[in-house]
Amino acid sequence: MKRNFLSGVWRGQAGALLLIAVALGATLRFFRLGSRELSIDESLSWAESSGHNIKAVLRVQHQLDSGKFPIYEIAQHGWMRVFGESEAAMRSLSALIGSLSIVLVFILGVELMLAATSRRADESDEGRIYIVAAVCALIFAVALPSVEIARQARMYSMMQAWILVQIIFLLRARRLGGLANYAGLTIFSAIAVATNFTAALVIPAEVLWLIYLRLVYAPSDETTRRSTEWMMGVALAASIVLLLPFFAGLRYGVEGVARGDYDWIKPPGRWEPIATFESALGTLTFPLLAIFSILGGLRLWRSSRDQAMLLILWIVVPPIILFAGSYLITPMLITRYLISSFVPLFILTAIGIESVQSRQLRSVALIAIVSLCVLRASADLRAGDNRWRDACEIALSNSCARQCVGASSEVYLVSYYMPAANRRTVKIVRFPFDEAEHKAPRVVILSPTVSPEEAAAIRREYPIIVSKFKNITVVSRPAGCLQKAPIS
Incomplete structure (x- = not known):
């Protein structure tokens, strides 16, 4: 039987x-996309x-972000030229990528x-391939980690898409070989890592998988497959060669540790790798996903250990690397750095659900997981306040003519919410304060992220x-032109 011709029943169920x-x-990615103000990180992207x-x-x-190639920033630049720079317009690029x-x-x-x-699988097994894939896509579509990054004007949604394409070429290279698949593995590995270096966390998992394959198969077994593994290794190594022009930027990231750029990340606890998955997916959702993913892992391990090992390594290697780096270098274990490791968890969950014998139980399990995920994701769809926009409006109205507005930090967030004509006049206020500075702004917006010592000095x-x-x-110096605004 040819794989391309499934019965209408299987094709209809998977398609639906x-x-x-x-x-x-x-819907989850685009609904009320502009209802919240930009975050600090989004203002940097802007x-x-x-x-x-x-x-x-x-x-x-x-x-602002040396050490990577601005693939996302160039795409966002063109997107903003066409659709504008409102919150919804900026985030819609990530939402579109997340939907794709x-x-x-x-x-x-x-x-x-x-x-x-198996190559001799019957039509029922062939059909379940597409059902499992569709169930996995459904869980991914509603899970909070993938929804959350798709609603941010940041590069993480694009990075995740590149990683998905890279894994697809990895599997195709393993299954089919061919120059096009090896080239795709090389190119998209390099693009993903160049978009954000945290994409490199997937590559050690893939390297360990190739080592596993080399150890499992004896020299007399499947010579063609073993040569394919060598070619896959060469393809991954070639991606590193393509990235050589960007490695100089790693020094900026290393220096950032000394500058304290990552001090906002808390040191991880003993069970932080598991807690990170639990907090991202939800207290009720995570146990269900864990149970069915374990069931799916056992089912896949019995039928195809190679693919099961790839998914397991994809889940566990990135958090282990970040956990070790958090103690050896600086805390770095946060959800968005692990965003791709949720996908294999969803795949194993889909396999686990499909392995349940009862059709009714499968439906109940899928509906329960999807419902909990939607409730978890929809909690973040509520409209936010306009604190930065209101603060900028009050600060501008209380500054004297031709006076700039100061910002203690988050200068780009303040600039974004200023009228276009006033954005260039926003000035960052640094302390210790220089009393001789005659161009000091009369009004300053005091950010909540400023240290207590600096806040006291301001x-x-x-x-x-x-x-x-x-x-x-919003604070000010005494001045005759000051118009005191009510505290809201």
């Missing part, structure tokens, strides 16, 4: 599940992408299950509280 996944996932041309984008990106990633997860699931299925120079917006304070 995939359509539901795309529709539901796109600053990097808002240059008047590509050359300006490259220059600013190198200053649902289809990529389906393709990835098909590739993995094709590799795990308050000594700017004793008047003009207004408060949640944890953002």
Whole structure:
């Protein structure tokens, strides 16, 4: 039987599940996309992408986030030129990529299950390949980690998409060989890591998988397959060669540890790798996913240990690396650095659900997981406040003519919420304060992230509280032109 011709029943069920996944996932990614203000990290992406041309984008990106190639920033620059720079417009690029990633997860699931299925599989087994892939795509579509990064104007959604494509080519190279698949593995490995260096966490898992394959198969077994493994290793090594021009930027990241750029990340606890998955997926959702993923892992291990080992390594190696790095270098174990490791968990969960004999129990399990994921993700869809926009408006209205507005930190977030004509006048206020500085701003927006010592120094120079917006304070020096605003 040819794999391409499934019965209408299997094709209809898998197609319906995939359509539901795309529709539901796109809704969660695009609904109220502009209802919350930009985060601090999103404001940096805006600053990097808002240059008047590509050359300006490259220059600013190198200053703010050196050490990687600005693939996302260049794409965001072109996107903003077409659709504007509102919160919704900026985030819609990531939302679109995140919606397309649902289809990529389906393709990835098909590739993995094709590799795990016997060549003499009957039509029922062939059909279940596509059902499992569609179930995996549905879980991915509604899970909070994938929804959350797709609703941010950051590079992580794009990085995840590149990783998915890279894994697809890895599986195709293993199953089919061919120059095109090896080239795809090389190119997309390099693109993913160049987009963000945390994508490199997947490559050690793949290398360990290739080593496992070499140890499992005896020299007399499947000579062609062993040569394929060598070619896959060469393809991964070639991606490192393509990345050599960017390795110089790693020094900037290393220096960032000394500068304290990562001090906001808390040191991980003993069970932090597991706790990270639990906190991201939800207290109720995680146990269900863990149970069915273990069931799916056991089922896949019995039928195809090669594919089971790949998924297991993909899940456990990245958090182990980050956990070890957190103690050896600096704390670095956070959810968005592990974003790709959720995908193999979803695949194993889908296999576990499909391995349940009762159709009714399979339906109940899938509905329960999807419902809990939707409830978890929809909690973040509530509209936020306008604290930064209101603070900037009050600060600008209380500054004298031709006076700039100061910012204690988050200068790009303040600049974004200023009128376009005033963005260049925003000035960062650094302390110890220089009393001889005659161009000091009369009004300063005091960020909640500023240290208590610096906040106290600023308050000594700017004793008047003009207004408060949640944890953002607008302060001013005494002046005759000051118009005191009510504290909200």
